[in-house]
Amino acid sequence: MSAQDTKIASAASGIKINGKQWHGDRAPFRPAAGLTSYTRRMEEKKAKDAMKAKEKEMKEEKEAERQRWIQGIKDKRTAKAEKERYEKLAEKMHRKRVERLRRREKRNKMLKS
Structure with a gap:
């Protein structure tokens, strides 16, 4: 069995070549993946603020x-x-x-308050 065969076998079965199965699989580095538009x-x-306002209102009602x-x-x-x-x-x-x-x-109580 050659090195290339072990790579193919490990990719198919999910076993790592270096033997460190406890390390998770790494995702490819894509720095622009998390960027979103301003709008x-x-x-x-706005949705988060609305949710927080609703939570605050519910907490105030409960209190x-x-x-x-x-x-x-x-x-x-x-x-x-x-009595x-x-x-x-x-x-x-x-x-x-x-x-x-x-x-x-x-x-007297009525007069005081």
Whole structure:
């Protein structure tokens, strides 16, 4: 078997002549292969910018939803704490007096905000 026969056989079977099968096949060097026209680059940039804007909008929507969820949890906790506080007051005081205090505090909160 001659050297030319081994080249043909290796090309057909995919075995490298130098025995370094772990190296990948190299593509031919073509420096002008990646060049594109200005208009095409601008179209690609415009498409990329549109995609990024859409991603940003989706992330903002997701974050807003998350913040609404968190705010709901906080509101529930404060309402629960306030309810427990009024229940403790009701143990010591009369129910009508607790109701008066609650209305008064509500008015003060409205005036503050």
